[in-house]
Amino acid sequence: MNEQYIVGRNPVLELLKSDKQVDKLYIQKGDLHGSINKIIGIAKSRNIIIQQADKAKLDSMANGNIHQGVAALVTDYEYSTIDKILDKAKSRNEDPFIIILDEIEDTHNLGAIVRTAECAGVHGIIIPKRRAAMVNQTVYKTSAGAVEHMLIANVNNISSAIDELKKNRLWIYGADMGGEDYYFDISLLGPIALVIGNEGKGLSRLVKEKCDFLIKIPMVGKISSLNASAAASILIYEVVKQNHEKRK
DSSP: OOEEEEESHHHHHHHHHSSOOEEEEEEETTOOOTHHHHHHHHHHHTTOEEEEEOHHHHHHHHTTSOOTTEEEEEEOOOOBOHHHHHHHHHHTTOOOEEEEESSOOOHHHHHHHHHHHHHHTOOEEEEESSSSOOOOHHHHHHTTTGGGGSOEEEESOHHHHHHHHHHTTOEEEEEOTTOSEEGGGSOOOSSEEEEEOBTTTBSOHHHHHHOSEEEEOOOOSSSOOOOHHHHHHHHHHHHHHHHHHHHO
């Protein structure tokens, strides 16, 4: 398995709180203030090797990301499955709420979507194995460690994944500027999956055809589209809002 470095105090702290294997923790020499002491304490309680390193070495590990004086060496991210995501919803006695990302290429977008999804109680995220961003150091950092608490399934084919979800009685809603309905005019209750398309091309033709509904976000400015993670956030929290109102 390949190795990678998770950097930044928040991502490393969330990593240490999870049950994921951490091979080694690197702490910048002399940097022992604030949350770094909490990180060291958890690492010691888990018997993780702690090694001091100079700033230059940490800069190299961070690969351009802000490391805040700490880096954790881990093995590859362990992807989940669609069945495990559905089981998670069942164990909570909740309708499945899943996000499908159709060829999202920017790791910053992926990380931001993971962070929003985790905060909103999404049960899992589905991404394709090809032509899409994978979970890496940048995703860990951008998600503030939320990837450690989110099930992410890495599938061969998004269309086939949608078919599997439909067999499990989920309704599929695709975000598309050509959609007939505004997202706030349609019910997003029950077992659902939201599909967010590629940053430039949007939803692929086959995926669009698989969706039960195509919904849109109103655009009244001079720019005709939102960033993928911003669009995802709006739709995710509309689902949260509708479910909250249903329970009142």
